[in-house]
């Protein structure tokens with residue numbers, strides 16, 4: 027087999043199982059984490075349950091990585107002491123429920 031072909035084949039599994047930016051996370055915990063730490067400001071700004079924050083027109087996020095970074099930035103403001111896995115879980119949960127980014 028041609029060397030180049032071998033190299034391409036070796037890379038294939040990586041491409042097929044592209045990692046989520048948040049890795050493997052436990053979605054079970056995400057909603058309660060979110061509801062505890064993340065709604066106060068958003069409700070103050072938008073009322074209701076605050077979810078309009080994630081559904082507003084012209085939001086600045088365009089992919090999973092930006093969503094994760096936004097979660098981390100907001101989380102830094104509340105000093106909730108979350109682990110990175112918990113930020114990841116909430117980002118993944120927000121994506122599943124609101125953003126639905128594929129990339």
Ligand code: HEC
Nearest residue numbers: 063064067068079080085086087096097100101103104116
């Ligand atoms: C201290 C107040 C505050 C808290 C607490 C807070 N946020 Fe935010 N959040 C904001 C503000 C303000 C914005 C909008 C920023 C802007 O418009 O530039 C925002 C925007 C966001 C967005 C982007 C919305 C969009 O699509 O445009 C996400 C996602 C988000 N917050 C997630 C979270 C998560 C997850 C938590 C809990 C860890 C959290 N926020 C806690 C103030 C807060």
